[in-house]
Amino acid sequence: MYLGRTTPLIKQFAGASPPRHQLVCFPYAGGGASFYRPWREELPPDVDLLAVQYPGREERIDDPLIDDMDELAGLLATELAPLLDLPFTFFGHSMGAAVGYETARRWGESGFPTPDRLIVSSQFVPPRIPAGEMLRHDDSGVLDELVRLGGVPRSVYESPELVRLIVSVVRNDYRVLESCRFGADTPALDLPLTAFCGADDPAVTPQDVCEWAGFTRAGFTNRIFDGGHFYPRERLTETVAAVAEFLALPAH
Numbered sequence: 001m002y003l004g005r006t007t008p009l010i011k012q013f014a015g016a017s018p019p020r021h022q023l024v025c026f027p028y029a030g031g032g033a034s035f036y037r038p039w040r041e042e043l044p045p046d047v048d049l050l051a052v053q054y055p056g057r058e059e060r061i062d063d064p065l066i067d068d069m070d071e072l073a074g075l076l077a078t079e080l081a082p083l084l085d086l087p088f089t090f091f092g093h094s095m096g097a098a099v100g101y102e103t104a105r106r107w108g109e110s111g112f113p114t115p116d117r118l119i120v121s122s123q124f125v126p127p128r129i130p131a132g133e134m135l136r137h138d139d140s141g142v143l144d145e146l147v148r149l150g151g152v153p154r155s156v157y158e159s160p161e162l163v164r165l166i167v168s169v170v171r172n173d174y175r176v177l178e179s180c181r182f183g184a185d186t187p188a189l190d191l192p193l194t195a196f197c198g199a200d201d202p203a204v205t206p207q208d209v210c211e212w213a214g215f216t217r218a219g220f221t222n223r224i225f226d227g228g229h230f231y232p233r234e235r236l237t238e239t240v241a242a243v244a245e246f247l248a249l250p251a252h
């Protein structure tokens with residue numbers, strides 16, 4: 001087993017071989033690094049898997065939440081940059097797609113290395129992310145939306161304490177999205193961009209993700225999978241195989 005490096009913000013799931021490529025994965029609103037742990041068994045052994053662990057969840061449950069994209073992107077720059085010593089790709093699901101886009105954009109502007117490719121999943125293009133709508137819901141409305149999307153099981157309604165915890169983290173993460181205030185002049189990236197989506201996603205349609213073509217100046221592709229908003233969990237093997245195909249492409 002190749003020995004990886006882990007920081008509070010970055011969980012590193014190393015493969016069996018010395019790595020040739022690094023895959024950085026950003027979780028959805030309310031989610032944590034464990035969402036990507038099953039990917040380790042599906043990825044090639046020479047791909048180093050790094051999953052972002054936002055504070056306030058899983059083993060970081062006691063850490064203060066971050067509700068501002070500038071602060072989050074700054075921490076990512078501090079903790080990720082020393083780890084990224086090989087060609088690397090960003091993958092972000094739902095909220096993670098916005099965090100991945102913002103990190104790549106800001107890094108490019110500040111001189112940090114940028115990924116070989118950004119893969120966004122189940123998310124609207126930046127100017128259309130409806131963060132404010134979720135923040136206007138009461139707790140019951142937030143939970144109803146999470147259940148509708150398949151993010152939590154209906155059984156969660158039976159635990160008021162768990163509901164309060166989940167809702168507080170999700171509200172925080174939507175404040176992260178709201179803090180960006182993406183405008184119509186949101187810039188395109190100088191790197192290839194790929195958009196994934198579930199065919200039966202009740203929120204973000206395949207047509208919606210195709211709008212990401214306007215946010216790159218270096219080539220756009222898209223893939224549609226069977227399943228809903230959480231198709232990466234429903235179609236794990238297919239999703240990771242598609243990601244691995246892009247990792248094997250020559251750098252732009």
